[in-house]
Amino acid sequence: MKIGVITDIHNNVVALKAVLKKFEAEEVDGIICCGDMIGIGPYPEETVQMMRNIPNLLACVVGNHERYLTEGTEGMTLKQQMSDGEKAQHKWEHTQLSAESSAFLHSFKYEKQLEIDGKIIHIIHYAMNEANNYLHIRRNPELNEIETAFENIKADVILYGHVHNKSILKGSKYFINPGSVGCPGKDLTIARAGILTIDKEIDFSEIAVEYDVAKVIEKIDDLGYPDSHVVKRIFYGIEEA
Numbered sequence: 001m002k003i004g005v006i007t008d009i010h011n012n013v014v015a016l017k018a019v020l021k022k023f024e025a026e027e028v029d030g031i032i033c034c035g036d037m038i039g040i041g042p043y044p045e046e047t048v049q050m051m052r053n054i055p056n057l058l059a060c061v062v063g064n065h066e067r068y069l070t071e072g073t074e075g076m077t078l079k080q081q082m083s084d085g086e087k088a089q090h091k092w093e094h095t096q097l098s099a100e101s102s103a104f105l106h107s108f109k110y111e112k113q114l115e116i117d118g119k120i121i122h123i124i125h126y127a128m129n130e131a132n133n134y135l136h137i138r139r140n141p142e143l144n145e146i147e148t149a150f151e152n153i154k155a156d157v158i159l160y161g162h163v164h165n166k167s168i169l170k171g172s173k174y175f176i177n178p179g180s181v182g183c184p185g186k187d188l189t190i191a192r193a194g195i196l197t198i199d200k201e202i203d204f205s206e207i208a209v210e211y212d213v214a215k216v217i218e219k220i221d222d223l224g225y226p227d228s229h230v231v232k233r234i235f236y237g238i239e240e241a
Contacts, residue, residue: 001116002026003058003196005178005204007034007125007161010065010235011041011093012182013050015191018211019181020054026195030056032114034161034177035063035125038105040231041182042219044093048101062108063125063161064134069094070106088226113155117198122155126162139163146175157202166192168204176204183235189213 004023009016023031031054038044051057062070068090073082097105110132111124127135127149138145146169150158157174166179179192193207217236220228232238 001030001198002028003116003121003198004028004031005034005159005176005194005196006031006181007159007178008036008063008164008180008183009033009041009047009051010036010039010180010182011044011047012191012216013041013043013046014213014216015182015184015209015211016047016050018209019191019193019207020050022193022207022209023195028056028195030058032058032121032123032159032196033060034123034159035061035108036065036161037063038069038093038097039063039065039090040235042216042223042225042228044096045098045101047182048097048104052101052104059112059114059123060108061112061123061125062105062110065090066105066108069097069102083227085227085230089228089231092225117200119156119198119202120154121196121198122153122158124153124158124160126160134162137163139165141167141169141175143169143171143175147171150175157196159196166194166206168194168206174202174204178206184213184237185235186237188237 037051073087073090114121135149160177164180164183167177169175178194181191184190189210191209191211195205197203229240
């Protein structure tokens with residue numbers, strides 16, 4: 001079975017469309033999303049509706065950005081410090097979502113397990129403690145660090161996101177973060193994803209798809225939503241003059 005794996009789309013429907021087109025060409029049997037479908041980018045409603053209408057969507061889990069919608073941004077321990085501009089950005093984004101899209105996002109769980117061809121696949125946004133707060137991010141984790149972070153999960157494969165750069169490690173199990181679909185950072189024109197193949201053995205192949213990032217930046221500028229200049233600098237690598 002071939003499974004398309006995506007995470008951290010972050011309201012970037014242009015990048016998502018490019019990745020889904022690649023999945024279609026590769027004839028994947030199903031698609032898994034590891035959270036943060038929303039947040040940051042300029043296309044909240046369009047992104048959620050595109051995801052809702054994927055016919056072979058196997059599973060989605062909640063990310064911290066979905067939790068800002070479902071649990072609120074005030075007094076959250078998910079993120080210790082959130083600026084007023086960032087809070088305003090989330091509030092703006094949430095007003096752009098239809099009731100249908102909001103209900104879809106509210107339906108996600110923190111984590112999910114699937115059994116596929118005898119292998120247990122665990123889907124989560126990132127390692128959490130008992131209070132469901134995310135552990136300290138390891139951007140380029142060593143195997144022992146990721147083993148420790150996910151030590152309480154029993155599975156053959158752990159699929160996760162949150163950290164936007166990719167990481168594929170094999171120890172007691174596979175630990176796979178395919179990288180962000182929608183926040184390219186220094187890889188300005190690249191949307192990242194992957195294909196997990198399970199056929200007695202487990203294999204994972206990376207995907208890096210080019211897309212029209214200029215269209216996304218233009219949309220951000222047109223909307224001018226709160227903290228959009230910060231979004232462009234941190235998540236798209238664009239320094240304003």
